[in-house]
Amino acid sequence: MSHRAKALIITCMDFRFQDAIHDFSRELRIEGSYDLLTVPGVAKNLSRPDDQNTKNYLLDSIEKSFRLHEIARVIIINHQNCGGYEEFDNEASEKVQHYADLKKAAKIIQDIFPDLKIKLYFANLKEKGNEREIEFEEVK
Numbered sequence: 509m510s511h512r513a514k515a516l517i518i519t520c521m522d523f524r525f526q527d528a529i530h531d532f533s534r535e536l537r538i539e540g541s542y543d544l545l546t547v548p549g550v551a552k553n554l555s556r557p558d559d560q561n562t563k564n565y566l567l568d569s570i571e572k573s574f575r576l577h578e579i580a581r582v583i584i585i586n587h588q589n590c591g592g593y594e595e596f597d598n599e600a601s602e603k604v605q606h607y608a609d610l611k612k613a614a615k616i617i618q619d620i621f622p623d624l625k626i627k628l629y630f631a632n633l634k635e636k637g638n639e640r641e642i643e644f645e646e647v648k
């Protein structure tokens with residue numbers, strides 16, 4: 509029996525973002541209908557991979573999601589203050605690097621899966637004690 513998902517979300521394993529990403533899936537109208545792939549560093553694993561295994565694992569998983577669940581969209585969400593990334597001098601340079609990685613990752617996926625729609629987001633994080641504020645910004 510076929511079971512379709514609307515999208516595949518690729519994001520970081522970081523616990524601080526999971527509730528917000530779930531809420532965001534509602535906003536994207538894919539709640540309850542998305543595959544989820546988590547890996548530290550997200551887009552960097554495709555754009556500037558430390559090892560080819562993780563890159564291949566990601567591409568292989570996208571292919572499975574596409575083939576088995578007939579997804580139409582891939583949503584890649586990188587985030588601020590990511591442990592999978594290098595240290596940055598300031599927020600501006602951090603954002604520049606994430607944007608570049610997201611765009612390059614999208615191109616790599618698009619070249620292999622021309623039928624998929626790809627949406628990119630950067631999650632901004634503000635932490636005050638135990639309070640967390642997360643804002644998703646679309647990367648175009």
Ligand SMILES: [Zn+2]
Pocket residue numbers: 520521522548549587589590591592
């Ligand atoms: Zn992370």
